[in-house]
Amino acid sequence: MRRAGPVLAIDIGGTKFAAGLVEPGGRLANVATAQTPRELDAEQLWRTLDALLSRVLEEARVHGEAGIAGVGCGCGGPMTWPEGKVSPLNIAAWRAFPLRERLQRRFPDLPVRIHNDAICVAVGEHWRGAGRGRSDMLGMVVSTGVGGGLVLDGRLVNGATGNAGHIGHVVVDPDGPPCVCGGRGCLEAIARGPALAAWAQARGWRADQPEVTAKDLADEAAQGHPLGIAALRRAGNALGIAIASVTHMCDLQVVAVGGGLAQAGALLFDPLEEALRTHIGLDFAADVQVVPTALGQGAGLVGAAALLLAEDRYWPQGA
Amino acid sequence: MRRAGPVLAIDIGGTKFAAGLVEPGGRLANVATAQTPRELDAEQLWRTLDALLSRVLEEARVHGEAGIAGVGCGCGGPMTWPEGKVSPLNIAAWRAFPLRERLQRRFPDLPVRIHNDAICVAVGEHWRGAGRGRSDMLGMVVSTGVGGGLVLDGRLVNGATGNAGHIGHVVVDPDGPPCVCGGRGCLEAIARGPALAAWAQARGWRADQPEVTAKDLADEAAQGHPLGIAALRRAGNALGIAIASVTHMCDLQVVAVGGGLAQAGALLFDPLEEALRTHIGLDFAADVQVVPTALGQGAGLVGAAALLLAEDRYWPQGA
Numbered sequence: 001m002r003r004a005g006p007v008l009a010i011d012i013g014g015t016k017f018a019a020g021l022v023e024p025g026g027r028l029a030n031v032a033t034a035q036t037p038r039e040l041d042a043e044q045l046w047r048t049l050d051a052l053l054s055r056v057l058e059e060a061r062v063h064g065e066a067g068i069a070g071v072g073c074g075c076g077g078p079m080t081w082p083e084g085k086v087s088p089l090n091i092a093a094w095r096a097f098p099l100r101e102r103l104q105r106r107f108p109d110l111p112v113r114i115h116n117d118a119i120c121v122a123v124g125e126h127w128r129g130a131g132r133g134r135s136d137m138l139g140m141v142v143s144t145g146v147g148g149g150l151v152l153d154g155r156l157v158n159g160a161t162g163n164a165g166h167i168g169h170v171v172v173d174p175d176g177p178p179c180v181c182g183g184r185g186c187l188e189a190i191a192r193g194p195a196l197a198a199w200a201q202a203r204g205w206r207a208d209q210p211e212v213t214a215k216d217l218a219d220e221a222a223q224g225h226p227l228g229i230a231a232l233r234r235a236g237n238a239l240g241i242a243i244a245s246v247t248h249m250c251d252l253q254v255v256a257v258g259g260g261l262a263q264a265g266a267l268l269f270d271p272l273e274e275a276l277r278t279h280i281g282l283d284f285a286a287d288v289q290v291v292p293t294a295l296g297q298g299a300g301l302v303g304a305a306a307l308l309l310a311e312d313r314y315w316p317q318g319a
Numbered sequence: 320m321r322r323a324g325p326v327l328a329i330d331i332g333g334t335k336f337a338a339g340l341v342e343p344g345g346r347l348a349n350v351a352t353a354q355t356p357r358e359l360d361a362e363q364l365w366r367t368l369d370a371l372l373s374r375v376l377e378e379a380r381v382h383g384e385a386g387i388a389g390v391g392c393g394c395g396g397p398m399t400w401p402e403g404k405v406s407p408l409n410i411a412a413w414r415a416f417p418l419r420e421r422l423q424r425r426f427p428d429l430p431v432r433i434h435n436d437a438i439c440v441a442v443g444e445h446w447r448g449a450g451r452g453r454s455d456m457l458g459m460v461v462s463t464g465v466g467g468g469l470v471l472d473g474r475l476v477n478g479a480t481g482n483a484g485h486i487g488h489v490v491v492d493p494d495g496p497p498c499v500c501g502g503r504g505c506l507e508a509i510a511r512g513p514a515l516a517a518w519a520q521a522r523g524w525r526a527d528q529p530e531v532t533a534k535d536l537a538d539e540a541a542q543g544h545p546l547g548i549a550a551l552r553r554a555g556n557a558l559g560i561a562i563a564s565v566t567h568m569c570d571l572q573v574v575a576v577g578g579g580l581a582q583a584g585a586l587l588f589d590p591l592e593e594a595l596r597t598h599i600g601l602d603f604a605a606d607v608q609v610v611p612t613a614l615g616q617g618a619g620l621v622g623a624a625a626l627l628l629a630e631d632r633y634w635p636q637g638a
Contacts, residue, residue: 158472241493249484282397285482
């Protein structure tokens with residue numbers, strides 16, 4: 001990427017789209033969002049995104065393509081990568097939707113890049129957040145799902161199909177519950193928000209209220225509700241086991257944990273740390289630090305922009 | 320590395336040293352070995368190695384340093400890396416022994432490089448063995464310990480301290496046996512040879528014979544001994560769980576399994592494959608292939624040489 005100027009960054013989530021401009025130094029500005037009602041079809045969703053991008057560029061007084069250096073996009077998986085045909089789990093209307101191609105047609109003279117949304121969070125945190133200056137880190141999002149991205153030897157790891165970083169499907173309990181992925185005992189099957197809420201409900205917490213969420217549970221845990229505390233403890237334990245495995249396997253310095261559930265603070269991080277210390281044995285792994293993400297909501301946008309602004313570390317040549 | 324000619328490759332094991340010459344294309348020749356009796360002290364061990372290297376060079380009619388392009392060495396961990404101060408678990412006489420520095424003094428005009436022995440096996444298998452032509456693989460050694468090395472996006476992953484690849488300390492049973500590393504339920508605590516033999520002995524197999532090994536157990540399993548079969552099944556199951564976790568985490572195409580225990584064949588690989596298929600859920604991971612290593616005993620030597628002969632993929636600039 002050779003043009004100067006900010007990058008237009010996009011974050012495609014299950015309930016909303018976000019976009020903004022990221023300066024070459026990493027500063028995020030002009031953020032705008034749009035809700036994505038479930039009734040919209042594929043083209044209506046695209047028009048919603050298209051209008052959002054126009055709004056961001058207009059409000060920033062960027063006219064045409066000349067004022068920006070490129071477009072970076074994070075989107076929920078799965079997707080084919082780097083082609084960017086996306087089928088986000090939480091956006092039923094997009095199945096094999098050619099998002100990278102559509103963005104490229106919208107911005108024909110600019111480089112357009114796309115990656116998994118959790119990978120963008122990890123990249124953002126490595127570039128300008130909790131992993132800044134470290135060579136080896138894992139960035140995680142613990143929310144409706146559990147995702148992540150790996151930076152090793154100073155570069156983003158993509159893996160054979162662009163899917164490296166799937167810590168949600170590291171096995172933490174071989175005889176544990178079945179996972180939506182088809183496996184068994186995955187971290188995500190235990191630590192995703194809906195699994196926490198279901199676990200507590202099966203034990204009597206608000207058993208008759210189907211609409212309650214892990215956020216409600218975490219709020220009650222913060223007020224001392226024993227089932228809420230136990231549910232967060234179970235999730236933290238599973239996270240600690242998975243992080244111990246990956247730290248041994250990948251020789252990490254830092255793990256940055258974000259996403260809605262990370263807001264639970266010590267109720268999640270204390271049992272996480274306890275399990276981590278039980279399962280980390282090797283000397284080289286003992287110094288790993290598990291910390292909350294530093295960039296908050298903007299991490300995904302900053303990371304999507306870094307696919308272009310720091311391409312030597314976060315984007316493979318020619319992809 | 321710019322000189323032409325073969326590389327002098329060294330493999331430092333617990334009971335013997337091996338050395339040979341590896342041609343730029345990967346052909347291994349002039350292999351010689353020396354036993355390493357336990358009574359030797361640090362300097363005697365060094366002289367044993369020094370004599371072995373002289374013998375290899377002499378038999379190959381290489382005089383002085385002019386005939387070789389460099390020196391590559393694999394050695395049991397732990398070590399500081401890339402400095403190469405080694406403290407191999409099975410060589411009590413070497414504790415923080417400056418092996419890379421001593422080799423550099425022995426060959427002052429040549430590049431000298433060193434890495435963990437299991438990493439050298441993985442590199443050898445990626446360069447010229449079971450992982451040839453693939454971008455993302457794990458190479459494993461299942462023997463007295465369980466070690467490995469990771470090649471991702473076409474390059475060897477070193478991690479923060481050169482210790483990436485430690486699959487032996489991925490957690491496969493959080494409530495499982497304590498591991499020599501200080502953790503609990505690690506793959507190595509279940510699948511290393513001595514753990515297999517101990518597990519079978521605790522259940523009555525040759526209970527009064529302290530000197531029996533996992534090889535004896537595997538031999539009897541091949542003849543139908545139910546405890547031997549059960550022990551290999553338990554190890555295979557643990558291997559399958561760990562490989563599923565790492566395949567999800569790192570988006571691997573191929574896993575090459577070597578080491579003494581891999582000789583057990585289907586008795587190990589069938590339960591491994593069964594557990595792998597139980598725990599692999601995500602589409603991108605379904606095509607992973609688990610295969611035996613292809614290079615046999617020479618893999619570590621070939622990989623040690625590749626640290627120089629294919630340095631763009633297997634050695635970081637300036638290390």
